[in-house]
Amino acid sequence: MSAPAQSPRVSTDILVEIDRLVKEFPVERGLLATRDVLRAVNDVSLALRRGEILGLVGESGSGKTTLGRCAIRLIQPTDGRVMFEGTDLATLSARDLRRFRRRMQLVFQDPSGSLNPRMKVGDAVREPIEVHDIARGSRARARVAELFGEVGLDPSYVDRYPHELSGGQRQRVGIARALSVEPQFVVLDEPVSALDVSVQAQVLNLLSDLRRRHALTYLFVAHDLAVVRHVADRVAVMYLGRIMELADASVLYQRPSHPYTRALLSAAPVPDPTAKRERIVLSGDPPSPVHPPSGCPFHTRCFHPRKDARCVEERPELRPITAGQSTACHYADQW
């Protein structure tokens, strides 16, 4: 399996369109309990093409999970829209939303957290099949066995409990459960972050195979840039709730244009002591999302030689830099 930039199944046809999405959370601070607002996702627009894997990377707290959850309407955005095949999810009645829900699924980071410890894993996979009236009884059980085979689990495991499986096996159960309702779109939230390298590779290979076999579209959330390079067709880099750079994976990894993307890439370890690499060590910590910096959100840590007063005053919009690459930096093309 490989992840070529132009995967044959990726078209220009848009499956999910995220439009100026904002998600705020109230936060209480200090003894006086003053109420502040934290903008976890701040004016994000992204379109997922049918059949693509869009990687979403960024450091802890940058808003990846929140964006992923809004994209399948597990949580309601504060502002902005999510269109699924042209339908605005906000306009749907509860009943219609339930029908749509089957087409959008989520796979979590920690497979044990998402599985009921007292439910046999076979039942956990069968449950959504019955809830969505896809099959019942022996037909549902046959479908579970088929799904187990598909994710590389021995069908005899249906009678096991989550704690009787390894982390990689539990993640396979989580994937089988998400696939059981035949979705078109799957949000994978750090699907391999809890796994050991040797098992991580098994699950990544499985996810790539499944996408090909079922023409799935993934939003693949991860903080590990190497993992994302391996699977994604395009990559969006988030910082403080905003997209800093959005580019074809082949372009982003070879010619990153946002200073933050460059820093992330240079900080990602490479298992090769002879590799010649650019060393960028950012100073300081990311600022609090409750009080984001003025102007460019990255200016407090930016090392771009052209950084100036404009960066502090004026926020750069995401704009096309080269073919297949958009960047939110005033000086992205002036390195």
Added chain:
Amino acid sequence: MTPLLSVRNLSVSFATPRGVARAVDDVSFDLLPGETLALVGESGCGKTVTALSLLKLIPEPPGRTDPRSRVEYAGTNVLALGGEALRQVRGGQIAMVFQEPTTSLNPVLTVGSQIAETVRAHRETDRAGARERAVGMMRLAGIPEPEERYGSYPHQLSGGLKQRIMIAIALSCEPRILIADEPTTALDVTIQAQIIELLSDLRKRLGLAVLLISHDLGLVAGIADRVAVMYAGRIVEEATTADLFARPRHPYTEGLLQAAPRVDRPQAALAAIPGSVPSATAWPSGCRFHPRCPHAWDRCIREEPGLLQAGATRSSRCWLVVEPERRRPATTAVTGTA
């Protein structure tokens, strides 16, 4: 060079409801003055238990350190020490930094006073002197505005700053050895880069020897002089960093390198290692890697190889060292079942 620390035949087991977990089994290695030795391997291989047992930090029971185990430091066996002598080695000569700074810091004391406390526990100094030294250590650990941060409580600091505080505490008594157990695993990648830079800088300036524990071969490639790879409670390969990455000699090391996606170049396929790390209560017979090894033959199932010399400065616990013709040609990516 005479080693600073010599670990010989270290074996640690735990009594568990499912039987005896042989977490660390007959592990031996040397740490030379000023060098960085990395101990790498996947979850459950025994890295943390090894680190903790070097300072007699394993709770017994349920743990049990085999009486034949030795940890030689400055002519004495640390495992035979107790009381004040042990306390002087811990933190005074050999210091430790853990993965989770949050759980190792006291939430109700200021971070500065926690550093000062360690200083006073190990050297004769008054309150003001300890405070001054603590501020100096904070500066050494790269904490901006150390005088102001002295009075901060742990929850007021970011993960990266907390880890710098842990490093300041560890270094405050001028140890000769620093044991760092996954010091950056809980941190974001840009903060990880800061901490790694700090550690290599300190090591050069202070001439520290570092035992770095990590599951991340990439991280290790950047800073270690030598690497010991652990699998299933044993060291399975040991070599200089350059040799290990250029030409791994143990199929497990090779598998780890092929399974890791790379950020610096495109890759067609990841070769997964089939299966997963077995449970410490039931290590496989013979070579413990045999159920997952693409080269295994009947000898591997019956008989466990020792750590075999595979070159002037390297060794591998694999029968292929003596029977290289048994090696199977490389296969293409295995999707592998769990």
